Amino acid sequence: MAKIEIKRHSLEFGKKEKVLNYACQTYQLSRPNKVGAVMALIRECQPNTIEEWEQWYFENATTAGKNNFKITRESLEELGERLYEKITEVVIPEWQEAFSKLTKQDCYDYIYNLTINRTYDGFLREKSVINDGLAKEFPDIRFEESPEELDHAGDIDYLGIVTDDKAFGIQIKPITSKSNFGNYKPSERMQAGFNNFKREFQGNVFIVYSLDKEIANKQVIEQIRNEIERLKEL
Known part of the structure:
Protein backbone atom coordinates (compact mmCIF):
# COMPACT_ATOMS: atom_id res chain seq x y z
CA MET A 1 0.00 0.00 0.00
CA THR A 103 32.32 28.84 30.96
CA LYS A 104 33.09 25.19 30.36
CA GLN A 105 32.70 24.61 34.10
CA ASP A 106 29.16 26.00 33.89
CA CYS A 107 28.37 23.32 31.31
CA TYR A 108 29.86 20.55 33.46
CA ASP A 109 27.98 21.79 36.52
CA TYR A 110 24.69 22.21 34.65
CA ILE A 111 24.63 18.64 33.31
CA TYR A 112 25.57 17.21 36.69
CA ASN A 113 23.03 19.38 38.53
CA LEU A 114 20.26 18.50 36.05
CA THR A 115 20.98 14.78 36.26
CA ILE A 116 21.72 14.34 39.96
CA ASN A 117 20.57 17.29 42.06
CA ARG A 118 17.33 18.28 40.33
CA THR A 119 16.25 14.69 39.85
CA TYR A 120 16.74 13.99 43.55
CA ASP A 121 14.95 17.20 44.56
CA GLY A 122 12.05 16.24 42.31
CA PHE A 123 11.97 12.74 43.77
CA LEU A 124 11.82 14.09 47.34
CA ARG A 125 9.19 16.64 46.35
CA GLU A 126 6.92 14.02 44.80
CA LYS A 127 7.30 11.64 47.74
CA SER A 128 6.52 14.38 50.23
CA VAL A 129 3.42 15.59 48.38
CA ILE A 130 2.08 12.05 48.10
CA ASN A 131 3.21 10.41 51.36
CA ASP A 132 2.99 13.40 53.70
CA GLY A 133 0.08 15.09 51.96
CA LEU A 134 -2.40 13.20 49.82
CA ALA A 135 -1.92 9.74 51.38
CA LYS A 136 -2.74 11.16 54.81
CA GLU A 137 -5.75 13.07 53.49
CA PHE A 138 -7.07 9.99 51.68
CA PRO A 139 -5.92 6.89 53.58
CA ASP A 140 -8.33 4.61 51.67
CA ILE A 141 -6.80 5.52 48.31
CA ARG A 142 -3.79 3.63 46.95
CA PHE A 143 -1.30 5.97 45.28
CA GLU A 144 1.04 4.45 42.70
CA GLU A 145 3.65 5.94 40.43
CA SER A 146 2.44 6.19 36.87
CA PRO A 147 3.73 3.15 34.93
CA GLU A 148 6.02 3.94 32.02
CA GLU A 149 3.88 1.98 29.57
CA LEU A 150 1.04 4.50 29.86
CA ASP A 151 0.94 6.79 26.82
CA HIS A 152 0.42 9.74 29.15
CA ALA A 153 2.95 8.70 31.82
CA GLY A 154 5.10 11.74 31.05
CA ASP A 155 2.26 14.07 32.04
CA ILE A 156 0.87 12.12 35.00
CA ASP A 157 3.12 11.35 37.96
CA TYR A 158 0.81 9.29 40.18
CA LEU A 159 -2.43 7.37 39.99
CA GLY A 160 -4.90 7.55 42.85
CA ILE A 161 -6.58 4.17 42.62
CA VAL A 162 -10.17 4.25 43.84
CA THR A 163 -11.31 0.82 42.61
CA ASP A 164 -9.76 -1.86 40.42
CA ASP A 165 -10.85 -0.05 37.24
CA LYS A 166 -11.19 3.57 38.36
CA ALA A 167 -8.46 6.06 39.20
CA PHE A 168 -7.65 9.76 39.08
CA GLY A 169 -4.34 11.22 38.02
CA ILE A 170 -1.90 13.52 39.80
CA GLN A 171 0.65 15.78 38.18
CA ILE A 172 3.07 17.44 40.61
CA LYS A 173 4.60 20.77 39.62
CA PRO A 174 7.18 22.70 41.62
CA ILE A 175 6.69 26.40 42.19
CA THR A 176 8.68 29.11 43.88
CA SER A 177 7.31 31.59 46.35
CA LYS A 178 7.18 34.17 43.54
CA SER A 179 5.26 32.00 41.10
CA ASN A 180 1.60 32.54 40.28
CA PHE A 181 0.27 29.06 39.68
CA GLY A 182 -3.24 30.44 39.22
CA ASN A 183 -2.31 31.49 35.68
CA TYR A 184 -0.97 28.08 34.66
CA LYS A 185 -2.90 26.20 31.99
CA PRO A 186 -1.91 22.78 30.59
CA SER A 187 -0.80 22.80 26.97
CA GLU A 188 -3.19 21.35 24.42
CA ARG A 189 -0.93 18.31 24.07
CA MET A 190 -0.96 17.79 27.83
CA GLN A 191 -4.72 18.29 28.00
CA ALA A 192 -5.13 15.66 25.31
CA GLY A 193 -3.12 13.28 27.53
CA PHE A 194 -5.40 14.09 30.46
CA ASN A 195 -8.43 13.32 28.30
CA ASN A 196 -6.92 9.99 27.23
CA PHE A 197 -6.31 9.14 30.88
CA LYS A 198 -9.94 9.87 31.76
CA ARG A 199 -11.17 7.66 28.94
CA GLU A 200 -9.05 4.82 30.28
CA PHE A 201 -9.53 5.26 34.05
CA GLN A 202 -12.71 7.42 34.19
CA GLY A 203 -11.05 9.91 36.55
CA ASN A 204 -9.83 13.45 36.04
CA VAL A 205 -6.24 14.60 36.40
CA PHE A 206 -5.33 17.13 39.09
CA ILE A 207 -2.29 19.39 39.09
CA VAL A 208 -0.78 19.65 42.57
CA TYR A 209 1.67 22.49 43.13
CA SER A 210 4.49 21.85 45.56
CA LEU A 211 6.09 24.63 47.57
CA ASP A 212 8.80 23.55 50.02
CA LYS A 213 7.50 19.95 49.69
CA GLU A 214 4.00 20.99 50.77
CA ILE A 215 0.83 21.33 48.71
CA ALA A 216 0.51 24.99 47.73
CA ASN A 217 -2.93 24.90 46.12
CA LYS A 218 -4.82 23.55 49.14
CA GLN A 219 -8.15 23.77 47.30
CA VAL A 220 -7.15 20.79 45.18
CA ILE A 221 -7.67 18.52 48.20
CA GLU A 222 -11.41 19.18 48.24
CA GLN A 223 -11.56 18.79 44.46
CA ILE A 224 -9.90 15.37 44.76
CA ARG A 225 -12.28 14.43 47.57
CA ASN A 226 -15.26 15.22 45.33
CA GLU A 227 -13.71 13.24 42.49
CA ILE A 228 -13.25 10.19 44.70
CA GLU A 229 -16.93 10.31 45.65
CA ARG A 230 -17.92 10.68 41.99
CA LEU A 231 -15.84 7.67 40.96
CA LYS A 232 -17.23 5.56 43.77
CA GLU A 233 -20.77 6.29 42.58
CA LEU A 234 -20.12 5.29 38.95
Whole structure:
Protein backbone atom coordinates (compact mmCIF):
# COMPACT_ATOMS: atom_id res chain seq x y z
CA MET A 1 0.00 0.00 0.00
CA ALA A 2 1.45 3.34 -1.09
CA LYS A 3 2.34 5.76 1.66
CA ILE A 4 0.09 8.81 1.74
CA GLU A 5 2.08 12.04 1.70
CA ILE A 6 0.67 14.92 3.72
CA LYS A 7 1.47 18.35 2.36
CA ARG A 8 3.11 20.58 4.94
CA HIS A 9 1.88 24.15 5.22
CA SER A 10 4.11 25.29 8.12
CA LEU A 11 6.77 27.88 7.38
CA GLU A 12 10.43 27.08 8.04
CA PHE A 13 12.38 29.59 10.12
CA GLY A 14 15.72 27.79 10.15
CA LYS A 15 18.03 28.71 13.03
CA LYS A 16 15.65 31.49 14.08
CA GLU A 17 13.07 28.88 15.12
CA LYS A 18 14.69 28.27 18.52
CA VAL A 19 14.70 31.89 19.61
CA LEU A 20 11.18 32.50 18.26
CA ASN A 21 9.87 29.43 20.06
CA TYR A 22 11.70 30.29 23.29
CA ALA A 23 10.38 33.85 23.43
CA CYS A 24 6.87 32.87 22.38
CA GLN A 25 6.67 30.23 25.13
CA THR A 26 8.39 32.36 27.77
CA TYR A 27 6.02 35.27 27.30
CA GLN A 28 2.97 33.05 26.68
CA LEU A 29 2.05 34.63 23.35
CA SER A 30 0.50 31.49 21.87
CA ARG A 31 -1.72 30.54 24.83
CA PRO A 32 -5.50 30.11 24.39
CA ASN A 33 -6.04 33.48 26.10
CA LYS A 34 -4.11 35.06 23.22
CA VAL A 35 -4.98 33.01 20.11
CA GLY A 36 -7.85 30.77 21.24
CA ALA A 37 -7.87 26.99 21.76
CA VAL A 38 -6.69 26.35 18.22
CA MET A 39 -6.79 22.55 18.22
CA ALA A 40 -10.32 22.54 19.62
CA LEU A 41 -11.30 25.16 17.04
CA ILE A 42 -9.90 23.29 14.05
CA ARG A 43 -11.56 20.07 15.17
CA GLU A 44 -14.84 21.95 15.35
CA CYS A 45 -14.23 23.37 11.87
CA GLN A 46 -13.07 20.10 10.22
CA PRO A 47 -11.63 21.99 7.21
CA ASN A 48 -10.74 20.39 3.88
CA THR A 49 -8.33 23.16 2.91
CA ILE A 50 -6.12 25.61 4.78
CA GLU A 51 -8.06 28.45 3.19
CA GLU A 52 -11.28 27.09 4.67
CA TRP A 53 -9.63 26.86 8.11
CA GLU A 54 -8.18 30.36 7.88
CA GLN A 55 -11.55 31.90 6.98
CA TRP A 56 -13.41 29.93 9.67
CA TYR A 57 -10.83 30.84 12.32
CA PHE A 58 -11.14 34.58 11.80
CA GLU A 59 -14.92 34.35 11.68
CA ASN A 60 -15.29 32.30 14.87
CA ALA A 61 -12.17 32.38 17.06
CA THR A 62 -12.16 34.22 20.36
CA THR A 63 -9.60 34.27 23.14
CA ALA A 64 -10.14 32.06 26.17
CA GLY A 65 -10.56 33.56 29.62
CA LYS A 66 -12.71 36.12 31.41
CA ASN A 67 -12.05 39.12 29.16
CA ASN A 68 -12.31 37.28 25.89
CA PHE A 69 -12.41 39.10 22.56
CA LYS A 70 -12.72 38.20 18.90
CA ILE A 71 -9.42 37.37 17.22
CA THR A 72 -8.54 39.29 14.08
CA ARG A 73 -5.59 39.49 11.72
CA GLU A 74 -4.70 42.73 13.47
CA SER A 75 -4.65 41.08 16.91
CA LEU A 76 -2.29 38.37 15.60
CA GLU A 77 -0.07 41.07 14.10
CA GLU A 78 -0.04 42.78 17.49
CA LEU A 79 1.18 39.53 19.09
CA GLY A 80 3.92 39.37 16.46
CA GLU A 81 4.91 42.93 17.34
CA ARG A 82 5.07 42.03 21.04
CA LEU A 83 7.16 38.96 20.20
CA TYR A 84 9.63 41.10 18.24
CA GLU A 85 9.89 43.61 21.09
CA LYS A 86 10.52 40.87 23.67
CA ILE A 87 13.22 39.27 21.54
CA THR A 88 15.06 42.47 20.65
CA GLU A 89 14.67 44.31 23.95
CA VAL A 90 14.88 41.46 26.48
CA VAL A 91 15.90 38.07 25.11
CA ILE A 92 18.87 39.09 22.98
CA PRO A 93 20.48 41.32 25.67
CA GLU A 94 19.98 38.61 28.30
CA TRP A 95 21.44 35.92 26.06
CA GLN A 96 24.37 38.10 25.02
CA GLU A 97 25.24 38.63 28.68
CA ALA A 98 24.88 34.91 29.40
CA PHE A 99 27.03 33.97 26.38
CA SER A 100 29.77 36.39 27.42
CA LYS A 101 29.99 34.86 30.91
CA LEU A 102 29.46 31.18 30.04
CA THR A 103 32.32 28.84 30.96
CA LYS A 104 33.09 25.19 30.36
CA GLN A 105 32.70 24.61 34.10
CA ASP A 106 29.16 26.00 33.89
CA CYS A 107 28.37 23.32 31.31
CA TYR A 108 29.86 20.55 33.46
CA ASP A 109 27.98 21.79 36.52
CA TYR A 110 24.69 22.21 34.65
CA ILE A 111 24.63 18.64 33.31
CA TYR A 112 25.57 17.21 36.69
CA ASN A 113 23.03 19.38 38.53
CA LEU A 114 20.26 18.50 36.05
CA THR A 115 20.98 14.78 36.26
CA ILE A 116 21.72 14.34 39.96
CA ASN A 117 20.57 17.29 42.06
CA ARG A 118 17.33 18.28 40.33
CA THR A 119 16.25 14.69 39.85
CA TYR A 120 16.74 13.99 43.55
CA ASP A 121 14.95 17.20 44.56
CA GLY A 122 12.05 16.24 42.31
CA PHE A 123 11.97 12.74 43.77
CA LEU A 124 11.82 14.09 47.34
CA ARG A 125 9.19 16.64 46.35
CA GLU A 126 6.92 14.02 44.80
CA LYS A 127 7.30 11.64 47.74
CA SER A 128 6.52 14.38 50.23
CA VAL A 129 3.42 15.59 48.38
CA ILE A 130 2.08 12.05 48.10
CA ASN A 131 3.21 10.41 51.36
CA ASP A 132 2.99 13.40 53.70
CA GLY A 133 0.08 15.09 51.96
CA LEU A 134 -2.40 13.20 49.82
CA ALA A 135 -1.92 9.74 51.38
CA LYS A 136 -2.74 11.16 54.81
CA GLU A 137 -5.75 13.07 53.49
CA PHE A 138 -7.07 9.99 51.68
CA PRO A 139 -5.92 6.89 53.58
CA ASP A 140 -8.33 4.61 51.67
CA ILE A 141 -6.80 5.52 48.31
CA ARG A 142 -3.79 3.63 46.95
CA PHE A 143 -1.30 5.97 45.28
CA GLU A 144 1.04 4.45 42.70
CA GLU A 145 3.65 5.94 40.43
CA SER A 146 2.44 6.19 36.87
CA PRO A 147 3.73 3.15 34.93
CA GLU A 148 6.02 3.94 32.02
CA GLU A 149 3.88 1.98 29.57
CA LEU A 150 1.04 4.50 29.86
CA ASP A 151 0.94 6.79 26.82
CA HIS A 152 0.42 9.74 29.15
CA ALA A 153 2.95 8.70 31.82
CA GLY A 154 5.10 11.74 31.05
CA ASP A 155 2.26 14.07 32.04
CA ILE A 156 0.87 12.12 35.00
CA ASP A 157 3.12 11.35 37.96
CA TYR A 158 0.81 9.29 40.18
CA LEU A 159 -2.43 7.37 39.99
CA GLY A 160 -4.90 7.55 42.85
CA ILE A 161 -6.58 4.17 42.62
CA VAL A 162 -10.17 4.25 43.84
CA THR A 163 -11.31 0.82 42.61
CA ASP A 164 -9.76 -1.86 40.42
CA ASP A 165 -10.85 -0.05 37.24
CA LYS A 166 -11.19 3.57 38.36
CA ALA A 167 -8.46 6.06 39.20
CA PHE A 168 -7.65 9.76 39.08
CA GLY A 169 -4.34 11.22 38.02
CA ILE A 170 -1.90 13.52 39.80
CA GLN A 171 0.65 15.78 38.18
CA ILE A 172 3.07 17.44 40.61
CA LYS A 173 4.60 20.77 39.62
CA PRO A 174 7.18 22.70 41.62
CA ILE A 175 6.69 26.40 42.19
CA THR A 176 8.68 29.11 43.88
CA SER A 177 7.31 31.59 46.35
CA LYS A 178 7.18 34.17 43.54
CA SER A 179 5.26 32.00 41.10
CA ASN A 180 1.60 32.54 40.28
CA PHE A 181 0.27 29.06 39.68
CA GLY A 182 -3.24 30.44 39.22
CA ASN A 183 -2.31 31.49 35.68
CA TYR A 184 -0.97 28.08 34.66
CA LYS A 185 -2.90 26.20 31.99
CA PRO A 186 -1.91 22.78 30.59
CA SER A 187 -0.80 22.80 26.97
CA GLU A 188 -3.19 21.35 24.42
CA ARG A 189 -0.93 18.31 24.07
CA MET A 190 -0.96 17.79 27.83
CA GLN A 191 -4.72 18.29 28.00
CA ALA A 192 -5.13 15.66 25.31
CA GLY A 193 -3.12 13.28 27.53
CA PHE A 194 -5.40 14.09 30.46
CA ASN A 195 -8.43 13.32 28.30
CA ASN A 196 -6.92 9.99 27.23
CA PHE A 197 -6.31 9.14 30.88
CA LYS A 198 -9.94 9.87 31.76
CA ARG A 199 -11.17 7.66 28.94
CA GLU A 200 -9.05 4.82 30.28
CA PHE A 201 -9.53 5.26 34.05
CA GLN A 202 -12.71 7.42 34.19
CA GLY A 203 -11.05 9.91 36.55
CA ASN A 204 -9.83 13.45 36.04
CA VAL A 205 -6.24 14.60 36.40
CA PHE A 206 -5.33 17.13 39.09
CA ILE A 207 -2.29 19.39 39.09
CA VAL A 208 -0.78 19.65 42.57
CA TYR A 209 1.67 22.49 43.13
CA SER A 210 4.49 21.85 45.56
CA LEU A 211 6.09 24.63 47.57
CA ASP A 212 8.80 23.55 50.02
CA LYS A 213 7.50 19.95 49.69
CA GLU A 214 4.00 20.99 50.77
CA ILE A 215 0.83 21.33 48.71
CA ALA A 216 0.51 24.99 47.73
CA ASN A 217 -2.93 24.90 46.12
CA LYS A 218 -4.82 23.55 49.14
CA GLN A 219 -8.15 23.77 47.30
CA VAL A 220 -7.15 20.79 45.18
CA ILE A 221 -7.67 18.52 48.20
CA GLU A 222 -11.41 19.18 48.24
CA GLN A 223 -11.56 18.79 44.46
CA ILE A 224 -9.90 15.37 44.76
CA ARG A 225 -12.28 14.43 47.57
CA ASN A 226 -15.26 15.22 45.33
CA GLU A 227 -13.71 13.24 42.49
CA ILE A 228 -13.25 10.19 44.70
CA GLU A 229 -16.93 10.31 45.65
CA ARG A 230 -17.92 10.68 41.99
CA LEU A 231 -15.84 7.67 40.96
CA LYS A 232 -17.23 5.56 43.77
CA GLU A 233 -20.77 6.29 42.58
CA LEU A 234 -20.12 5.29 38.95
